[in-house]
Amino acid sequence: MIHPTAIIDPSAELAEDVEVGPYSLIGADVHVGAGTRIGPHVVIRGPCVIGRDNRIFQFASIGEDPQDKKYHGETTRLEIGDRNVIREFTTVHRGTAQDQAATRIGHDNLLMAYTHVAHDCVVGNGVIMANAASLAGHVHVDDYAILGGFSLVHQFCQIGQYSFSAMGSVITRDIPPYVMVGGSPTKPHGINSVGLERRGFSPEAIRQIRKAYKAIYKSGLKLEEALQSLIEMSAATPEIQCMADFIQQTGRSILR
Structure with a gap:
């Protein structure tokens, strides 16, 4: 041996x-x-x-x-x-x-x-x-995150569960759960729907997670207002609670 x-x-x-x-x-x-x-x-x-x-x-x-x-x-x-x-x-x-x-x-x-x-x-x-x-x-x-080849993560950042970074991403802010990032400069690009499907998330849960993503990134709401929307959504969709918790405790602010 x-x-x-x-x-x-x-x-x-x-x-x-x-x-x-x-x-x-x-x-x-x-x-x-x-x-x-x-x-x-x-x-x-x-x-x-x-x-x-x-x-x-x-x-x-x-x-x-x-x-x-x-x-x-x-x-x-x-x-x-x-x-x-x-x-x-x-x-x-x-x-x-x-x-x-x-x-x-x-x-x-x-x-x-x-x-x-x-x-x-x-x-x-x-x-x-x-x-x-x-x-x-x-x-x-966090659990089940995927970092693509040559991804670089800055000190003290947090990478949320089930998130995905594309090849060559330079991450200088926190990435919320489920979010997919990439490009140069690195920006959010929707949710990691394929990863969620592979991990057994239901179509309805994925639909609600996509709705939560839009509240954060597409609605024009301030982050505090988007957070309140997530808290309300999490009552019916528990999978969104981790997104709300993540935003509440972020240290470097989220990539947005």
Whole structure:
């Protein structure tokens, strides 16, 4: 299961069936759950906890020091859940003391080749980051969001659940749930209806979500007025409640 050329710190804890490929390096205070496969030439540094049944491909760098000039060696960590696929040359960094001292990745995510998850990011479940998509520090990506290839997300932004960014998007404001963005400069372009259909949303729910999108982006209402419309709509369509909640708590304002 563990190639003889792999170097594993004595304090690292690996489940009995974990696979480690040639020339990989696993440092101190790394915990890896059952069924996880680590390819060749992978570097994992702790403190880091990796769950069950993950697949980490060659040349990935997991749990490295954050790229933050305020970081001076404080003990911070990386937490990765179960059943994630982390492809070639992906980089995931630990958190900083200026936030929660942790970077967190949930379950069932796909991080394609050359993607980057910076310090203090929180990635939910079922997220897809296509090739070379990159998150700056403190970004939150909610469940089932999709970031197209070469998408770039500014620090402290939040990407709402089931949203979609087209290839090459430069995201400097929060993206509400269900919204599709793209172009240069990046702008909203409707809702992610195909993604919603694939995730089992009913035609009526999708129709109401599209109506909520129009209230935000097409009605000419001020954001506060559009928010009130969403709150009223959510009484009949619970799927819209997360849009209203998102707008109420946005930190950088929404892309509009």
